[in-house]
Amino acid sequence: MTTERYMRKGYESYLTFVLNTQESKVKIESMPVVCEHLDVFPEELPGLPPTREVEFCIELVPGTTPISIVSYRMALMELKELKIQLQELTDKGFARLSYSPWAALVLFVKKKMDYRQLNKVIVKNKYPLPRIDDLFDQLKGPTVFSKIDMRSGYYQMRVKEQDVSKTAFRMRYGHYEFLVMPFGFTNAPSIFMDLMNRIFQLYLDKFIVVFIDDILIYSRDENEHVEHLRMVLQTLRDKQLYAKFSKSEFWLKEVRFLGHIISGDGILVDPSKISAIFEWKPPRNVSSVSSFLGLAGYYRWFVKGFSMIATPMMRLLQKEVKFEWTEKCQHSFEKLKALLTETPILVQPELGKEFVIYSDASLNEMGCVLMQEGKVIAYASRQLKPHEKNYPTHDLELARHHFYGEKCRVFTDHKSLKYLMTQKELNLRQRRWLELIKDYELVIEYHPGKANVVVDALSRKFLFTLRAMNTQLSKADDGSILAELRAKPIFL
Known part of the structure; x- marks a missing residue:
């Protein structure tokens, strides 16, 4: 009865079940x-x-x-x-x-x-x-x-x-x-x-x-x-x-x-590359509208007629304008979101060219954008796990740099992180992270948060519902349980 009451109030609901897929694997x-x-x-x-x-x-x-x-x-x-x-x-x-x-x-x-x-x-x-x-x-x-x-x-x-x-x-x-x-x-x-x-x-x-x-x-x-x-x-x-x-x-x-x-x-493009933008829920207040437009505006040169498309949402940012999410706002939001994830923006990486990562971690989320020559390769963001919320900012920022490639320039708004490669004392988490990045030629540079609008928007956007649907669980060699989101693929 409690579940039915919440559903009547408009809360998002999910049907969950466990399916053993071991028998379907090739023996x-x-x-x-x-x-x-x-x-x-x-x-x-x-x-x-x-x-x-x-x-x-x-x-x-x-x-x-x-x-x-x-x-x-x-x-x-x-x-x-x-x-x-x-x-x-x-x-x-x-x-x-x-x-x-x-x-x-x-x-x-x-x-x-x-x-x-x-x-x-x-x-x-x-x-x-x-x-x-x-x-x-x-x-x-x-x-x-x-x-x-x-x-x-x-x-x-x-x-x-x-x-x-x-x-x-x-x-x-x-x-x-x-x-x-x-x-x-x-x-x-x-x-x-x-x-x-x-x-x-x-x-x-x-x-x-x-x-x-x-x-x-x-x-x-x-x-x-x-x-x-x-x-x-x-x-x-x-x-x-x-x-x-x-x-x-x-x-x-x-x-x-x-x-x-x-x-x-x-x-096909792996859906996980664009899910952070593709699954962004409609804003519910002025702050979340500002956050989304901060991200979208960073790539306005990719979007023909950006100002016209964004006008309904931009009006909500004006002083003394009451927040009211209309059909025009929803259409503006969906169109900008679609344009942000089209293939002209999400390019394939070219090995031999320098990669750039902009990263940011807030109290609740982490976000980053992987770029090359000013073009976006992938967006990423996720909520922090309960134990990760206790990490100092140094640790949260470091968790963004798990990219396997060539020379990579990492911009972060946490200034002390730039000294990671020369730091003598590392805790166990940092040693494990260092294991992942030692094969790479990384250069970590400071980038003020106010200038880092893309990942700042990704890491500080509010998540009101759990959106992991059709999740496949598997057991790793070490006994841990892994979960993989099985989303509808986006065709190139």
Whole structure:
């Protein structure tokens, strides 16, 4: 009865149910070609990889002298886990005792060393990561897809012997160095991309797309896909490269890859890229109108007749005008919202060009806009989780920079965040975040909040209802539950 009463008052309502989708997944027994290559999907890497045609090298800026950082104290639980991880690295031959003059810190997150200081003096590798649009040019016509995820791909590449000493790290239990490519080096993605391109050179642009450690196989029909998948798996076997079965997917009609949804019908924009704007609810007061127009006005040069379209809402901002949301206001709002999310504005990223992120975090939400050469690639915003509301602003702003790419300039209205890369003491959350951004060439710059109107609008807009509809839950390897919004895709 309580639910019915709220519905009569106009509250938004949702019907929720749990559906077990495990049985709908393709079982390994139904994939003979995969069964033929089960050795490509081991539970753990077998040991030190063979010497390959590409090895991880560390070229330093001329005149660089060895860098050695003093380790910091760890909690007892951290030391216990550190000893376990160190034992795994040495047992598999991935690391050994070192007498190197170099020494990096250990960041207490999985597979992570703090190479910030060394990254500053490394000559940046210019091997090009593939352009996303070039990759997708090949995906016109296929109807069957498989996606293979490499198992700890970086650990499947050796470090050049003369550079092993530069990977050294120190902590409570000694001084060690890596024999395989560690996580945290700025050149790691480019060098691994070089290796993968050489290995699959014969198949590129024919039936395979490779981006770092993700492999996408595409075919016109299922019979053709069997042969394509067999060739890829045999190549991995021949090169002694290994994949992770739990993260791989086979015989798909639709696949999410690099921020897009790919199917036989074409390539679609991932709805999550534009949901922050597309799902914006109609403003309910002058403040929320001002917030939305602040965002829309920033891109007025993209919208023909912007002032005329926005007039009904702009009148609500005038003094002594009573707030009344009319049909004209609603039409103005919907039209501007649609224009903001059309493809001329949301462009595809071009690798090799600098990325810019404008970020902002308020007491209730976080928001950011990813841009390149003044053009929007994606909007993003979400409400803070209860525990995140206790984070200091420094932590909230940092949470926006989880973008994987090339050189990226980050603008934030939290001034002290610009010193993150040189800060000595980091808490556990910041260490985990640093793990995500160390592969990138980030430059963090201060940008006053008043000038940061786009993300300020995204992070401070009010959310009155829960809008997560058709949410798919899945269980991760670590036992945590993940939720994915399944929204209607927007066709290009």
